[in-house]
Amino acid sequence: MTQQNSFLGFVHRRRRGAELFLLILALAVGIGAYAAVGLGVEGEVPADIIGYGGWLAALTIACHVVVRLTAPYADPVLLPVVAALNGLGLAVIHRLDLADGTTFARQQLVWMTIGVALFAATLVFLRDHRVLQRFTYTSGLAAIVLLLMPMLPFIGVQKNGARIWINLGPVGMQPGEIAKVLLVIAFAGYLVLHRDALALAGRRLVFVDLPRGRDLGPILAMWLISLCILVFQRDLGSSLLFFGIFLTMLYVATERPGWLVVGGTMFLAGAFLGFKAFSHVQVRVDAWLHPFDDFYGSGNQIGESLFGMAWGGLLGRGFGQGSPYRIPFAESDFIMGAIGEELGLTGVMAVILCYGLIVERGLRAALVCRDAFGKLMACGLACVLALQVFVVIGGVTRLIPLTGLTTPFLSYGGSSLVANWVIIALLLRVSDQARRPVPDLSNDTDETSDAETTQVVNLR
Amino acid sequence: MNKPIRTMAIFCMLLFMALLANVTYLQYIAADDLNDASKHPENRRVIEAAFSRERGAILVGRNAVAESKASDDKYKFQRAYSNPFMYAHVTGWFSYYSQSGIENTQNSVLSGDDSRLFVSRLVDLVNNASPKGGTVELTIDPDAQQAAFDGLFKNPGLGSDVQGAVVALEPSTGKILAMVSAPTFNPNKLASHDLDKVEAEDKKLNKREDEPKLNRAIATTLPPGSVFKLVTASAAIETGDYDADSMVPGGPSYTLPHTSTSIGNGGRSCGTDKITMTQALEQSCNTTFLALANELGQDKMLRQAEAYGFNDTSLEDLKGQAASVYPTEDLEDSYLAQTGMGQYDVRATPLQMAMVVSGIVNDGVVMRPYLVDEVRSPDLDVLDKTSTEELSEAVGSDTAHELRKMMVSVVEHGTAGVALIPGAEVGAKTGTAENCSECNDYAWFVSYADKDDKQVAVAVMLQKVQLSNAEIAGGKLAGPIAKAVMEAVID
Secondary structure (H helix, E strand, O other): OHHHHHHHOOOOOOOHHHHHHHHHHHHHHHHHHHHHHHHHHHOOOOOOHHHHHHHHHHHHHHHHHHHHHHOOOOOOOHHHHHHHHHHHHHHHHHHHHHHHOOOHHHHHHHHHHHHHHHHHHHHHHOOOHHHHHHHHHHHHHHHHHHHHHHHOOOOEEEEOOEEEEEEEOOEEEOHHHHHHHHHHHHHHHHHHHHHHHHHHOOEEEOOEEEOOHHHHHHHHHHHHHHHHHHHHOOOHHHHHHHHHHHHHHHHHHHOOOHHHHHHHHHHHHHHHHHHHHOHHHHHHHHHHHOOOOOOOOOOHHHHHHHHHHHHHOOOOOOOOOOOHHHOOOOOOOOHHHHHHHHHHHHHHHHHHHHHHHHHHHHHHHHHHOOOHHHHHHHHHHHHHHHHHHHHHHHHHOOOOOOOOOOOOOOOOOHHHHHHHHHHHHHHHHHHHHHHOOOOOOHHHHHHHHHHHOOOOOOOO | OHHHHHHHHHHHHHHHHHHHHHHHHHHHHOHHHHOOOOOOOOOHHHHHHHHOOEOOOEEEOOEEEEEEEEOOOOOOEEEEEOOHHHHHHHHOOEOOOOEOHHHHHOHHHHHOOOHHHHHHHHHHHHOOOOOEOOEEEEOOOHHHHHHHHHHHHOOOOOOOOOEEEEEEEOOOOOEEEEEEEEOOOOHHHHOOOOHHHHHHHHHHHHHOOOOOOOOHHHHOOEOOHHHHHHHHHHHHHHOOOOOOOOEEEOOOEEEOOOOOOEEEOOOOOOOOOEEEHHHHHHOOOHHHHHHHHHHHOHHHHHHHHHHHOOOOOOOOOOOOOOOOEOOOOOOOHHHHHHHOOOOOOOEEOHHHHHHHHHHHHOOOEEEOOEOEEEEEOOOOOEEEEOOOOEEEEOOOHHHHHHHHHHHHHHHHHOOOHHHOOOOOEEEEEEEEEOOOOOOOOEEEEEEEEEEOOEEEEEEEEEEEOOOOHHHHOOOOOHHHHHHHHHHHHHO
């Protein structure tokens, strides 16, 4: 009894001081990398280091202050890791800018600012994540609309073989990245209501308990539509991501591993059919198996990336000493190739471990969280990140065929950066709710117990 | 829901571990392979780095035939070949686009990446000096190489568009003392930093019909003709039924079995019926060796040819060695007979024929030919010296002795008189082979010289010269070249 009491009485510490300390380390990574790029490429610390560093520090500190005010119990590790990754990504993009004469880093800093603003807005306006449960169908519909937008005339744009961009006046964006967050919310809201029906009602077929159509139908439709759109847009990476996330959340909600078996089989079958049916899938698989056969054609990007990473070796060439600009699109999908070349295996491992930390912290928030919706959403968001990191880094390092996704927080790309900052805000919100001490209800308990004591009533 | 969340945590951990394992493999284990320019010539990073690094020299004797000189254009060092035409096929070229020859096979040493240079790299790292490549010393004898080069290129009898090759070996070790191929090219032009010019030069060389980049000493196989009679004679003596003085079938002509085709001796004196084996070789009697090949059978002929190194490659220091061929599929008797005089599908490289002579001189033992003698650090400390290796025991030492006697006799009394060097033991065999009725004949000349423990075996092959077929026959053209090379070694 006493043991249970002490467990229930366990209160998470806020650890905001620890977060601040880690954030300073993260800033050192971001600003230090920027200075190192200047030193390595041009032989001097960049002239705008004060302005750049100041802005980066201001953004980071702003995040910290917002978290301190609105989510004081939130996990202290998430924000610093994200800040470090974002800072490193900016530095690497800046390094590629210097080689190619582009200005992606400047734009990326603007996007980061927008991302941080949305991060703050999410935390300020969303005081309880359970509010999102009300928007289950709204966000599902919004996700589908967003996914459809690139198909529209005038604003839809085809880039590098995939029609996943829209053009809104001066800025272009990839609505799929935003849809990713909305779909997780929609899945979580739906599954939390129907999980018992999905898990218990229905018929048993071979090994799997198949749920009733009316329970699975709506969400299946939502998922199938998004998947079809993506396949139609030739966005293999996002299709894989959405499929994985749906499967994961279904499994977590129903606690039935059978779903993983069914889903895994469906995935293999789908992948095989896709390989047979679509030439662009075959090209990808060929480039994966034999990257050097068509080195000056389809295998160029992956081949240069492999050469770059091998050239980097254990410790890397150092900023400015390699030639990461040889990799086409090194600033977006292939940023890990650039990091591998100039920061070496050490840098790549550090980045992968940072992602591991984010995912682990997200899943921890899901575990500690007290409500089912928060659990599902946090788990979904963490798994989205894990899957995305695996698909893109695995593709770049030739573990799996290349599918084309951005590397969260590192790659150049506004929509992706903004969406991922929102994901972190949502995770912080869930973790804040989860770690916040239970409101002290002991007085109420006393009253109720008082009310429930046997009262002698005179019937006479 | 906590159990599936934990399961997902483990699943995510597995994903990340797979990523970590894969990048470790890629950047640590597979990195050496990916950074090897000879395996991945499209890897520009390696080439650019190599152009910016002091690459080790290729030495012949005390002189560098290829070295890196400081350059002040977009790369720090310029590869320079001091005697480009003479050593082109040995050193190869080191261009932005590709490498060949020793530059290719010894790339890891020359670039400084070889594990044997680990200490030197460490010292450079500690001293903050830019790493230097190691040095490779070749087995080439500069005098012999010069003689071979002069013989092919400064020989008015051959004309200016001569095609051919000369190889000289040290029989007791397998060292390649000379290797020249004609026509040749200028590797300096391919090593230039002006990449447009390099591409233009490369295109020009590749378009030429006489294929100047081809190393004819190891990559061109042609019918060896009469010089192959040494192999036939080896097989015959190895049976134990014959020696130098045995009587063998001679006569003015030989009719191929089951045909009406008759092959003569070109007017050389091969008796009317039986002659000695020595006389048969002296006069290069076709009739004798046609009959012997048929009598020995394909098995014995094939075994003897393979014992000398046919149907295989042996040289590891240069890429592109073509295997010399003795047919392995069952032959009809008429074709089998022709293999006895090195015709019909028998093909050999000049290197292979030099190996045959080497084996005879070295008591029947063929040594593996090699070109890299020593590998040295940038400070010229010897890191590695190639150890000699027996390739095969082609014939017994008695057989070898008989063959030597006969080859000397070919010089003293027979067709190879031009090779005579006073004061030295010289043996030789001439050859003329035809590939088709319209084209030019090929002239072959193989020989050895032995004087005061200095030995050399030479093979000369002339594929195309400016002369009619009648004038090519015999050792008239190729003989003096071989003689000059032998003199350069033994004097």
